[in-house]
Amino acid sequence: MKKRNSQDAKAKAKKKKSYGAKRAKFCKFCVERLNTIDYKDVKTLSSFTPERGKVMPRRTSGVCARHQRTLVVAIKRARNIALLPFTTD
Numbered sequence: 001m002k003k004r005n006s007q008d009a010k011a012k013a014k015k016k017k018s019y020g021a022k023r024a025k026f027c028k029f030c031v032e033r034l035n036t037i038d039y040k041d042v043k044t045l046s047s048f049t050p051e052r053g054k055v056m057p058r059r060t061s062g063v064c065a066r067h068q069r070t071l072v073v074a075i076k077r078a079r080n081i082a083l084l085p086f087t088t089d
């Protein structure tokens with residue numbers, strides 16, 4: 001009985017919901033040792049904005065807190081000068 005319980009717990013732990021494709025989680029900007037994120041760099045920014053045009057959450061992209069903050073500012077700037085869309089429909 002005791003054994004079965006532990007097995008059930010293990011099975012439950014394994015059944016984690018996966019959101020989207022599995023990818024290695026690391027902060028891209030930390031790896032490149034960037035302190036600022038260029039708002040004109042559409043290629044980089046658009047990789048953090050899924051189809052809807054929203055900003056990808058940290059839990060998905062793996063970006064660290066510090067860089068997520070600078071990334072959001074950069075994306076907002078890029079939107080304001082029409083490099084990125086606010087929404088797509």
Ligand SMILES: [Zn+2]
Nearest residue numbers: 027030064067
């Ligand atoms: Zn970082």
